[in-house]
């Protein structure tokens with residue numbers, strides 16, 4: 001039976017709670033190729049690399065993960081801000097598809113302990129007076145008072161038309177801007193559409209494909225293309241329940257990584273501060289090189305950026321040119337620790353601001369898990385995209401000014417400020433760009449992460465790519481079952497037990513019997 005891993009914040013034993021504190025091994029042979037031939041080497045210990053490593057190690061392979069930084073988790077981490085008692089995530093996060101999405105598929109099959117997710121609640125839009133539910137059904141659109149009635153009716157009609165012609169829209173890759181251009185919407189409505197585009201794809205409405213808004217908004221099932229489904233899709237707009245499938249993990253987003261590491265078998269090993277600089281194929285295996293050591297494996301799963309893969313491995317020119325076209329966005333997140341919880345932020349959910357200044361997405365995370373802030377305080381994160389060329393300090397100032405005018409109660413109540421600048425996904429879904437697939441042109445070199453699959457976003461997208469990897473792996477495994485058993489027994493002798501320590505230190509209060517993910 002599976003166990004819950006509940007909040008790691010209280011009680012917080014030494015060494016648990018920050019993903020960087022997991023024991024890792026450093027056993028490479030300097031300047032030489034390691035004598036161990038791993039079944040799989042995974043490049044990168046972000047969520048996609050770790051999910052791949054967990055699944056492949058549980059399938060019986062010896063797996064080595066090489067991570068270039070000192071930290072495990074990539075963009076999926078939770079850490080304390082300098083002994084303040086505030087625990088922030090790497091960006092504001094809500095996890096999608098918690099009823100039947102790809103992360104759930106992987107958790108069900110490979111996790112021994114799963115995070116406890118709190119239902120996300122509603123998305124809201126704030127104006128100077130109040131917050132209102134974000135419109136994602138017909139009823140909501142009609143009630144949504146931030147947009148003029150006439151424009152709301154046109155928008156509803158456009159949404160239905162787009163839902164009915166998804167195949168065509170995917171083929172032509174029309175942008176949101178081009179799709180709505182002829183209707184001469186007001187500046188206000190265009191700002192709203194731009195904010196939604198950034199929110200769902202990471203780029204402006206001029207670069208966001210219309211199909212992305214429709215699938216990202218949960219109006220069409222992105223895995224379903226059959227005709228009869230189109231009809232039911234139209235009905236979905238009346239009862240869009242996608243947001244009910246979203247949640248936030250107690251203990252913060254890094255708790256998903258905790259659970260992966262705690263579910264890891266002996267044959268999965270993680271090494272940090274190991275930047276992979278070269279991947280070479282020699283005969284049937286690979287040599288994976290870091291600045292000091294080399295490791296050998298029969299299969300490589302690369303989870304860093306596609307465009308960088310062409311720099312470390314010999315990829316066909318066509319593949320490299322296509323990968324280089326992938327666009328990336330830069331995000332800024334401002335975490336604010338508040339001296340006392342504010343009435344205006346007394347909700348579970350997220351809010352979007354688009355009316356003036358910098359459009360942002362905010363989430364009061366301590367409302368989901370009070371232990372993320374010191375007792376009696378509140379923690380809220382504000383994430384937005386920023387132009388690459390913009391000065392970070394200047395943009396932070398603009399963002400804070402916008403927040404102060406949108407939520408004046410915040411002024412004079414801030415006791416902790418923490419800024420993060422990150423690239424949220426390795427690839428933004430943008431017009432004219434195709435992501436490479438998980439299977440690369442190089443035999444046994446695979447590629448996962450947020451630029452390997454165009455479905456959904458963030459962690460769900462990363463999980464989709466891992467599910468694809470496993471489909472390919474399983475179809476091959478059937479053909480080569482005999483060989484696999486041999487390498488497994490060789491492997492068992494070679495590995496240490498890096499995670500045993502952590503399991504022993506987990507207090508009983510942190511694990512519970514699993515009773516469904518969202519609660």
Ligand SMILES: Cc1cc2nc3c(=O)[nH]c(=O)nc-3n(C[C@H](O)[C@H](O)[C@H](O)COP(=O)(O)OP(=O)(O)OC[C@H]3O[C@@H](n4cnc5c(N)ncnc54)[C@H](O)[C@@H]3O)c2cc1C
Nearest residue numbers: 044046047048068074075091093094276304424449458459
């Ligand atoms: C502000 C913000 C908000 C977000 N909101 C959400 C949300 O609400 N919902 C959601 O699902 N997702 C969200 N995300 C996105 C989500 O966090 C990421 O998409 C996901 O964590 C990416 O995982 P990944 O493994 O694909 O990539 P990464 O996390 O980027 O991991 C890649 C890893 O590879 C390592 N690496 C790179 N090069 C090398 C090399 N040469 N050798 C060895 N290691 C290497 C990196 O150091 C890194 O650890 C958000 C992200 C941000 C920043």
